[in-house]
Amino acid sequence: MSPTTPSTTSNTSASSTGRATRPNPLRDPEDKRLPVIAGPCCMVLFGVTGDLARKKIMPAIYDLANRGLLPPGFSLVGFARRDWADQDFGKIVHDAVSQYARTPFHESVWDNLAEGFRFVPGTFDDDEAFDLLSATVDQLQRERGTGGNTAFYLSIPPGFFGQVCEQLARSGLATPRDGSWRRVVIEKPFGHDLKSARELNAIVEGVFPPDSVFRIDHYLGKETVQNLLALRFANQMFEPIWNSNYIDHVQITMAEDIGVAGRAGYYDGIGAARDVIQNHLLQLLALTAMEEPISFQAEHLRAEKEKVLASVRLPKDLAKATARGQYAPGWQGSEKVIGFLDEEGIKKGSTTETFAALKIEVDTRRWAGVPFYLRTGKRLAKRVTEIAVVFKRAPHLPFTDTATEELGQNAIVIRVQPDEGITLRFGSKVPGTQMEVRDVTMDFGYGSSFTEKSPEAYERLILDVLLGDSPLFPRHEEVELSWRILDPVEKFWSRQHAKLEQYPSGGWGPTCSDEMMARDGREWRMP
Ligand SMILES: NC(=O)C1=CN([C@@H]2O[C@H](COP(=O)(O)OP(=O)(O)OC[C@H]3O[C@@H](n4cnc5c(N)ncnc54)[C@H](OP(=O)(O)O)[C@@H]3O)[C@@H](O)[C@H]2O)C=CC1
């Protein structure tokens, strides 16, 4: 299938935008069903006044327009409880986009994009508002040639996901007409445990067919995360050693330096494990541990990830294999910061964890006896996400003990963010007349190796939604399997005696997390 015509809103040519060479390890060039840029369509954005919409979604839509990846006539309908006209909506979005977009802001691109903006005021329990929304979508089809193709993006508090899907069904919006498509994009978290995830799924998939449901896990939209597939399956040198014969353990770290940052209402009661381990970190684990999929089509990729998630085993003694903590006041660099319990909107005496660590095993031949340690926390020393694959020591060292005193374990570190790249750590002879071996590193950095810029995760994912390309979106089975892993941990923690340790902001989390590693004779890396 030949690509559809670039959007007239583009101010850049195909070659200068890199569209022809758009890095996409997942798109199968043999798959003739998929065009390269989106066909006629519109997006309805619920929660358009929210934090995520302002900082990520709207800027990503602008960036797509700027790169010429949106179709002519692309339209965006904002839905929110405000008394705005279309122009007021445009002004608010303008300010957010000019502040957060990744590509340069061009008024001409903006003006073109903004011509397709519409605003519908309403709340989620307001039938009339959804009827008006339906009329607006029909009008856009007639006036701007969207073909009726519509993506409904639910960037709203998770408690409303079900209600909005039901409204989309009631108003007829969920039903495609005249050969058009209707898709729903659901933000995370999908449920707060296995039971609620199943209940929510029954509603969502009762309204939309499974292949029209796009569950967002924005980590899968990150270039460095997709590169895990290239690293493992496009090369010959890594896969032979990617198993328990050579690997000692794997550490997956997602550290943030920010606190709850105005999201207290959402975060309190949810906590670090539900917020990011259930989704982002388990997805990283699945991509690190999975077998080679027979293709990168959604069904094959998801099937391999599911096998990993289904074979995860939690240690019996969760007191020894988990750690949790809550940030106390401290220093973030030179800035004095308050503790979690002092943040606005946090319930007095809240026992929500802002740090969580977990040891798990993957019960397969490839991974037998290789622990995977996951940790995440807010108000840690710095923002960094990485996957460190740490190797066993060489079985024999023909050196004196002093010669290898400074030799650690070999490691491959996938630097997901912010310094995107890969580090190899190995021992090397220290120059001089003595034989002395010391750890050195070899680095690949995206910034120095590629001139192409990584698209923002949301940019990639939104485009995939418009294309109907689903490998980067977890299906419900993965969500269920992830809750199956986390539910027993949450249950264990909810018992009153489960330890919740305060840790100073600006450090590397509670001491119980270091103790968890020490019990296994290991320690966390300091990224
Ligand atoms: N913010 C982030 O960094 C991330 C957020 N997410 C997920 O994205 C989603 C949105 O999060 P976020 O933007 O932070 O949330 P916010 O609380 O900032 O925004 C929520 C939005 O939903 C609207 N809304 C809430 N209740 C109603 C209602 N009854 N009727 C109509 N509109 C309503 C709000 O409108 P109003 O302005 O009127 O209150 C607002 O636009 C959540 O699912 C979250 O888990 C995922 C990853 C990161």
Ligand SMILES: O=C1O[C@H](COP(=O)(O)O)[C@@H](O)[C@H](O)[C@H]1O
């Ligand atoms: O999903 C979430 O992710 C963000 C961190 O995203 P990143 O891309 O900056 O790593 C986190 O702050 C938030 O709590 C969580 O809901």
